[in-house]
Amino acid sequence: MEKMKIATFNVNSLKARLPIVERFLSGEDSPDILCLQETKCRDEEFPVSFFSDLGYSCAFRGMKSYNGVAVVSRTKPDEAVSGFGDGEDSEQDRARLIRARFGDLNVVCAYVPQGKEVSSADFQYKKRFLSRSRALFDRDYSQSGKLLWTGDINVAMLDIDVTHPENKRDHVCVCEEVREALAGVLSWGFVDVFRKHLPQPGEFTFWDYRVKGALERNIGWRIDHMFASPPLAERSESVRVARGLRAMDRPSDHTAVTGVFEV
DNA sequence: ATGGTCGACTCTCGA
Numbered sequence: 001m002e003k004m005k006i007a008t009f010n011v012n013s014l015k016a017r018l019p020i021v022e023r024f025l026s027g028e029d030s031p032d033i034l035c036l037q038e039t040k041c042r043d044e045e046f047p048v049s050f051f052s053d054l055g056y057s058c059a060f061r062g063m064k065s066y067n068g069v070a071v072v073s074r075t076k077p078d079e080a081v082s083g084f085g086d087g088e089d090s091e092q093d094r095a096r097l098i099r100a101r102f103g104d105l106n107v108v109c110a111y112v113p114q115g116k117e118v119s120s121a122d123f124q125y126k127k128r129f130l131s132r133s134r135a136l137f138d139r140d141y142s143q144s145g146k147l148l149w150t151g152d153i154n155v156a157m158l159d160i161d162v163t164h165p166e167n168k169r170d171h172v173c174v175c176e177e178v179r180e181a182l183a184g185v186l187s188w189g190f191v192d193v194f195r196k197h198l199p200q201p202g203e204f205t206f207w208d209y210r211v212k213g214a215l216e217r218n219i220g221w222r223i224d225h226m227f228a229s230p231p232l233a234e235r236s237e238s239v240r241v242a243r244g245l246r247a248m249d250r251p252s253d254h255t256a257v258t259g260v261f262e263v
Numbered sequence: 264a265t266g267g268t269c270g271a272c273t274c275t276c277g278a
Contacts, residue, residue, distance in 0.1 A: 013270055016269090016271090040270075040271070064271085065272070116277080116278090122277095154278095163264080208268080208278090209267095209269055209278090210264080210268050210269090211264050212267070217264090253269075
């Protein structure tokens with residue numbers, strides 16, 4: 001048995017967040033595996049040596065300006081692949097989904113589309129991204145294996161996952177339609193390990209830049225998630241939200257979430 | 264409490 005810390009962090013530009021990422025990697029939550037979203041970084045510009053200097057290997061796929069995901073890890077994954085691999089992957093799909101295998105542990109790092117407005121084509125893309133995720137789990141993974149689906153999922157699944165949900169019934173991250181779409185993926189057999197360890201209201205991972213004093217007033221959202229297969233969820237020991245990263249200079253609007261697993 | 268900021272990149276888009 002080995003204790004593994006696995007973290008997720010939507011950095012909202014990796015280059016702008018390098019000091020915060022460095023602090024996080026060398027701090028008290030120092031993860032074995034870190035899933036990043038919104039790196040906004042082309043592959044040829046990815047800061048590989050920044051991570052190798054800190055003792056981390058990285059698998060990544062990005063685009064100019066938008067999207068971009070990476071799995072950073074102390075040990076090199078046995079396999080890493082971007083996209084769904086369903087024959088329909090666009091450049092954007094591949095910059096939103098990357099999966100890595102470490103022995104019998106599978107980590108799927110996702111940046112689910114935000115969706116803009118319920119009436120938009122972006123929202124259709126979001127729902128399709130979620131249904132393709134379910135198909136991926138059905139096709140490539142087993143409920144009896146160790147799987148973690150983590151990242152910026154862009155859905156506040158429960159009313160306690162957002163401040164004032166009653167004002168957000170039409171929001172692309174809150175509406176019934178998107179919750180049903182996420183439920184359709186979770187019914188694969190996932191356990192919400194964040195809520196297993198932090199069941200109380202007021203636990204958020206994102207505080208909007210545009211809301212004045214959002215962090216201090218704790219007006220936020222829980223949209224970054226850690227969903228685990230039952231065997232992995234049973235081996236989860238704790239989950240922590242790194243609120244301190246929001247107190248640093250030039251913070252992301254999201255913060256990091258770390259899960260500790262005995263695998 | 265998504266009008267209100269921030270980041271990337273041309274000034275407007277995406278979140």
